[in-house]
Amino acid sequence: xxxxxxxxxxxxxxxxxxxxxxxxxxxxxxxxxxxxxxxxxxxxxxxxxxxxxxxxxxxxxxxxxxxxxxxxxxxxxxxxxxxxxxxxxxxxxxxxxxxxxxxxxxxxxxxxxxxxxxxxxxxxx
Amino acid sequence: xxxxxxxxxxxxxxxxxxxxxxxxxxxxxxxxxxxxxxxxxxxxxxxxxxxxxxxxxxxxxxxxxxxxxxxxxxxxxxxxxxxxxxxxxxxxxxxxxxxxxxxxxxxxxxxxxxxxxxxxxxxxxxxxxxxxxxxxxxxxxxxxxxxxxxxxxxxxxxxxxxxxxxxxxxxxxxxxxxxxxxxxxxxxxxxxxxxxxxxxxxxxxxxxxxxxxxxxxxxxxxxxxxxxxxxxxxxxxxxxxxxxxxxxxxxxxxxxxxxxxxxxxxxxxxxxxxxxxxxxxxxxxxxxxxxxxxxxxxxxxxxxxxxxxxxxxxxxxxxxxxxxxxxxxxxxxxxxxxxxxxxxxxxxxxxxxxxxxxxxxxxxxxxxxxxxxxxxxxxxxxxxxxxxx
Numbered sequence: 001x002x003x004x005x006x007x008x009x010x011x012x013x014x015x016x017x018x019x020x021x022x023x024x025x026x027x028x029x030x031x032x033x034x035x036x037x038x039x040x041x042x043x044x045x046x047x048x049x050x051x052x053x054x055x056x057x058x059x060x061x062x063x064x065x066x067x068x069x070x071x072x073x074x075x076x077x078x079x080x081x082x083x084x085x086x087x088x089x090x091x092x093x094x095x096x097x098x099x100x101x102x103x104x105x106x107x108x109x110x111x112x113x114x115x116x117x118x119x120x121x122x123x124x125x
Numbered sequence: 126x127x128x129x130x131x132x133x134x135x136x137x138x139x140x141x142x143x144x145x146x147x148x149x150x151x152x153x154x155x156x157x158x159x160x161x162x163x164x165x166x167x168x169x170x171x172x173x174x175x176x177x178x179x180x181x182x183x184x185x186x187x188x189x190x191x192x193x194x195x196x197x198x199x200x201x202x203x204x205x206x207x208x209x210x211x212x213x214x215x216x217x218x219x220x221x222x223x224x225x226x227x228x229x230x231x232x233x234x235x236x237x238x239x240x241x242x243x244x245x246x247x248x249x250x251x252x253x254x255x256x257x258x259x260x261x262x263x264x265x266x267x268x269x270x271x272x273x274x275x276x277x278x279x280x281x282x283x284x285x286x287x288x289x290x291x292x293x294x295x296x297x298x299x300x301x302x303x304x305x306x307x308x309x310x311x312x313x314x315x316x317x318x319x320x321x322x323x324x325x326x327x328x329x330x331x332x333x334x335x336x337x338x339x340x341x342x343x344x345x346x347x348x349x350x351x352x353x354x355x356x357x358x359x360x361x362x363x364x365x366x367x368x369x370x371x372x373x374x375x376x377x378x379x380x381x382x383x384x385x386x387x388x389x390x391x392x393x394x395x396x397x398x399x400x401x402x403x404x405x406x407x408x409x410x411x412x413x414x415x416x417x418x419x420x421x422x423x424x425x426x427x428x429x430x431x432x433x434x435x436x437x438x439x440x441x442x443x444x445x446x447x448x449x450x451x452x453x454x455x456x457x458x459x460x461x462x463x464x465x466x467x468x469x470x471x472x473x474x475x476x477x478x479x480x481x482x483x484x485x486x487x488x489x490x491x492x493x494x495x496x497x498x499x500x501x502x503x504x505x506x507x508x509x510x511x512x513x514x
Contacts, residue, residue, distance in 0.1 A: 033152075033164055033168055033169050033369065034168050034169050034170040034463075036170075036438070036440065036463040036470075037438050037439045037440060037463075037470075039439060039492075055492065057439065057440050057463070058169075059169040059170060059173075059369060059373055059462060059463050059465070060163070060169065060369050060372075060462070061442070062440075062442060081438070084438075
């Protein structure tokens, strides 16, 4: 059963096998509103935890997306190029951004688990 | 509109429709000293497309409304603006600008000539929310011989879209307005205004707006605003629309946003607003910066406000550097975003006049990358104003 970890900036990373699937949470997409473009990193790029790794453009504004953990990009979600609205419709599923090969899995210990993240979102509302 | 924020530390104000926005589930955010609805659960793109297809209701009560009254009010206001104010007949309105002594734009505004009262000329002014305190102080100081009555107890609604006229006619009929009133509304052309007294409800309705669509702006007492707004929202064609879609609609319509596309560093000539300065004013002057503006007209402006259609899907934002194909900087983007009606990003900004030709390729620098775009004429979507029967 894959485990999902969350950042305070509303990115998630779901660890499946040896890769981490990165995207933004439902709360994040609801705050951003209609997503019209996603700028994704290049496959092969080495990301460090907390560094800007993607940019989400909503109708109103551009928002930086930080890497929840360090690793190199092994795949990007090309479906977002044609249909960025998938991020709004299915952020945790088909609306994922990219996959990384984790370079330091212990970094995940510093992130929130599902329960902690849901409490965190409640505290914001 | 302006995005100038209220002084830090002061609580943002509420419009008379605040509770209605919250009840409708709007996402509220500070804007120009007010808490305003940015979007409703419908979402910006759907709100935008709905306004173009049917009708949208906007709360624009944050804007400043005032009546300027006294002998020769129109002639006197012309000393602050380059527009044809004296030529206004009662019930006509015009777009113009308040200018500083260099001909730069202090604010843009709508001026409506109301019916005279007791032989006194009366002008209804609607100015940007973020500038209203400064504008009204400026007008009061420069025209001390006139009375300026700020309409602090008034709300302002905008009903915009191809179904706006039908919806408003239906509402007036439901309010038992006489047929003559209903007919009068139907035939009001773009940029005209009438006062409607329905007994318990008094409406100042102009055929105008900020979307490029047919539509109306309705000034009424704050206490009556929620009920009237709810009646309009009960009509099947009408959805509430937030400031997010208001911005994307006006950008597609090629309309300037104060504080972004025009401000105290721009003049009406380079901003492409010369259409609002009639020949009489160009020849006789008598407004702030008339000499500078006369020179700009004679020589042509050094830079021009133009529109951009981006080739790709990534939007460019305000502040982006604009580069010519050879790489040199030729200007700056002042508005940029996704155009829901076109399904692609657009923008507007200023470029050196030598590089302002329609069709010219440019690059809009975004996060260090050149986004290819072409200079295009505006509006991006055709205006659908009602010009009369």
